[in-house]
Amino acid sequence: MAKKQFKAESKRLLDLMINSIYTHKEIFLRELISNASDAIDKLLYLSLTDSGTGLSRSDFYIRIEPDREKRVLKLSDNGIGMNKEDLESNLGVIARSGSLQFKSDMEQAKEQEDIDIIGQFGVGFYSAFMVSDKITVISRKYGDEEGWKWQSSGADGYTIVPCEKETQGTEIIMEIKPDTDGEDYSRFLNENSLAALVKKYSDYIRYPVQMEMEHSRNKNAGQADAEPEWETYREVDTLNSMVPIWQRNKSEVTEEDLNQFYKEKFFDFEDPLKTIRVDAEGLISYKALLFIPAKASYDYYTKEYKKGLQLYSSGVLIMDRCEELVPEHFRFVRGVVDSPDISLNISREMLQQTRHLTAIASNIEKKIQGELEKIMGSDREAYEKFWQAFGLQLKYGVMADFGAHKDKLKDLLLFPSSAGEKLTSLAEYVGRMKEDQKSIYYATGENIQMIASLPQTEYIREKGYEILYFTDEVDEFVAQALMAYDGKPIQSISRADADLKTDEEKKEIEKQAEENKDLLGFAADVLKGRVKEARISGKLRSQPVCLTAEGPLSFEMEKYLKQVQPENEMKAERVLEFNAEHPVFGKLKELQKTDPEKAETYVKILYHQAELMAGLPVEDPSAFCEMVAGLM
Numbered sequence: 001m002a003k004k005q006f007k008a009e010s011k012r013l014l015d016l017m018i019n020s021i022y023t024h025k026e027i028f029l030r031e032l033i034s035n036a037s038d039a040i041d042k043l044l045y046l047s048l049t050d051s052g053t054g055l056s057r058s059d060f061y062i063r064i065e066p067d068r069e070k071r072v073l074k075l076s077d078n079g080i081g082m083n084k085e086d087l088e089s090n091l092g093v094i095a096r097s098g099s100l101q102f103k104s105d106m107e108q109a110k111e112q113e114d115i116d117i118i119g120q121f122g123v124g125f126y127s128a129f130m131v132s133d134k135i136t137v138i139s140r141k142y143g144d145e146e147g148w149k150w151q152s153s154g155a156d157g158y159t160i161v162p163c164e165k166e167t168q169g170t171e172i173i174m175e176i177k178p179d180t181d182g183e184d185y186s187r188f189l190n191e192n193s194l195a196a197l198v199k200k201y202s203d204y205i206r207y208p209v210q211m212e213m214e215h216s217r218n219k220n221a222g223q224a225d226a227e228p229e230w231e232t233y234r235e236v237d238t239l240n241s242m243v244p245i246w247q248r249n250k251s252e253v254t255e256e257d258l259n260q261f262y263k264e265k266f267f268d269f270e271d272p273l274k275t276i277r278v279d280a281e282g283l284i285s286y287k288a289l290l291f292i293p294a295k296a297s298y299d300y301y302t303k304e305y306k307k308g309l310q311l312y313s314s315g316v317l318i319m320d321r322c323e324e325l326v327p328e329h330f331r332f333v334r335g336v337v338d339s340p341d342i343s344l345n346i347s348r349e350m351l352q353q354t355r356h357l358t359a360i361a362s363n364i365e366k367k368i369q370g371e372l373e374k375i376m377g378s379d380r381e382a383y384e385k386f387w388q389a390f391g392l393q394l395k396y397g398v399m400a401d402f403g404a405h406k407d408k409l410k411d412l413l414l415f416p417s418s419a420g421e422k423l424t425s426l427a428e429y430v431g432r433m434k435e436d437q438k439s440i441y442y443a444t445g446e447n448i449q450m451i452a453s454l455p456q457t458e459y460i461r462e463k464g465y466e467i468l469y470f471t472d473e474v475d476e477f478v479a480q481a482l483m484a485y486d487g488k489p490i491q492s493i494s495r496a497d498a499d500l501k502t503d504e505e506k507k508e509i510e511k512q513a514e515e516n517k518d519l520l521g522f523a524a525d526v527l528k529g530r531v532k533e534a535r536i537s538g539k540l541r542s543q544p545v546c547l548t549a550e551g552p553l554s555f556e557m558e559k560y561l562k563q564v565q566p567e568n569e570m571k572a573e574r575v576l577e578f579n580a581e582h583p584v585f586g587k588l589k590e591l592q593k594t595d596p597e598k599a600e601t602y603v604k605i606l607y608h609q610a611e612l613m614a615g616l617p618v619e620d621p622s623a624f625c626e627m628v629a630g631l632m
């Protein structure tokens with residue numbers, strides 16, 4: 001019979017497994033038990049929703065059978081089973097999400113070689129090759145008449161042939177490797193070691209994991225004066241406690257247990273930043289275990305990432321990723337929800353509408369919000385770590401649905417500011433506002449240094465007002481959605497002139513504008529098509545000019561729109577502002593009379609300088625350089 005070859009990626013993973021020097025080879029058992037449990041989940045779900053199967057929860061089991069003599073370890077379940085196609089596509093190819101993630105994270109992990117690659121991932125079935133020379137899988141799918149036998153000794157491929165099997169389910173038969181100097185594979189044939197491994201890794205599996213074990217008993221127990229006489233006997237034991245971790249008492253579950261559960265279930269390297277346990281009783285009862293990851297996964301900000309929580313009804317998995325349970329702005333949250341009030345017979349469409357689900361979702365949203373606020377207040381360092389990973393998500397949340405969620409999220413936002421190195425919340429900013437300060441001010445730019453050196457900021461800082469530094473493209477849209485915080489309008493510094501200047505200052509500017517009408521008109525003519533106007537500025541100190549945006553669009557918004565909609569020609573309206581006190585202005589005035597041609601070059605150079613300071617690309621860099629060189 002011809003051998004079929006594994007697909008290329010599978011081969012790579014297999015090589016890795018077979019030649020693994022990984023010390024935690026024991027995790028293969030956890031992986032196989034977890035697969036068996038998933039297979040039972042699927043059939044139990046069918047049984048509960050389709051009365052035809054006649055099976056109930058207590059009919060299911062996972063069984064471990066070691067045979068020391070033959071060096072064979074067998075693991076069987078009576079779950080849904082696999083037909084020929086399933087065996088081909090599940091065990092012949094690695095193209096499912098879990099393993100693909102493994103592949104890509106492996107590439108990232110190459111640089112940090114000592115990372116526990118295998119231990120952290122659900123590498124699944126293939127991990128059995130770490131301990132076996134040959135694997136036989138005998139499976140019969142529920143509802144089918146025939147069974148199938150899949151066999152492989154590793155990288156050289158696999159075979160599939162029909163075979164007899166009495167009941168539905170799957171048997172994995174592993175020929176355990178001989179012991180070596182460094183590795184005691186025989187422990188995977190030892191009852192006590194196997195029982196300990198089940199307890200360690202698979203205790204919360206919701207179906208009994210059984211094994212026949214040796215026990216001893218006193219034959220004379222019950223006879224008060226008889227000498228004890230011991231005999232051994234064999235009995236099938238259930239090795240796991242079966243209570244899912246979220247159903248256990250708080251006092252029985254350690255933080256380490258929860259972290260381990262999270263990492264295994266949601267494929268993360270790192271412990272979660274925070275675990276939230278919910279135990280709701282009342283109109284709707286449910287238990288939930290929610291995890292806030294410490295970092296965004298590599299695919300978090302891509303289309304590949306799917307949000308959602310696992311939904312159980314009294315311990316039976318109904319949906320692996322129930323999207324309705326978490327709002328978009330908290331889509332980074334992972335976890336499980338288990339409620340006896342959710343009916344098993346529910347179809348997906350109905351699920352979307354159940355009032356129960358909506359109520360649980362809104363409750364969960366509040367819990368997450370409350371927890372994040374709590375972390376922000378009590379452990380700022382942890383919150384800032386969270387902010388690095390998911391701050392952008394919260395900002396999107398403020399903007400989404402026309403600002404519908406902004407009130408829930410506004411106190412979770414952080415921004416850099418002119419007050420110092422630390423990030424600030426809006427509440428903290430307001431707490432520091434000067435008595436005469438009416439608005440919350442922000443300035444935008446590519447990075448903090450660039451914003452801090454914007455000529456427009458000098459004037460505001462002189463007044464002692466703090467400025468929020470908006471460095472994310474979405475920040476201004478966030479400000480637009482929020483409009484105000486605590487009754488204080490959120491304003492861009494470039495539009496803040498009106499409420500900042502005193503009447504005298506305004507008068508002085510008007511006077512200067514009148515006196516320099518000619519020159520301003522001249523500059524506007526030279527820059528026709530580029531600027532809407534040239535005017536005298538009230539906010540410049542050390543710089544001769546600056547560029548400000550008028551109208552609904554700011555420069556940062558212009559840049560953002562260009563990125564997301566390149567065909568969009570929308571531009572911010574530019575105004576060139578002059579500092580009438582600056583010596584360059586005096587020089588320009590003089591040149592306009594004596595050498596208008598040179599004055600024209602000056603105006604152009606000043607305009608390009610202003611573009612540079614505003615973080616905008618200079619329209620024609622070589623012409624600009626020529627002009628500067630010409631002057632030299």
Ligand SMILES: Nc1ncnc2c1ncn2[C@@H]1O[C@H](COP(=O)(O)OP(=O)(O)OP(=O)(O)O)[C@@H](O)[C@H]1O
Pocket residue numbers: 031035036039077079080081082090091096098099121122123124125126169170
């Ligand atoms: N005991 C089993 N009964 C039925 N199907 C199984 C069994 N073991 C594995 N399978 C099928 O084979 C597939 C591949 O299993 P594997 O352990 O390699 O990956 P996985 O469980 O899907 O993902 P991961 O382990 O990476 O989370 C499973 O998704 C499942 O469809």
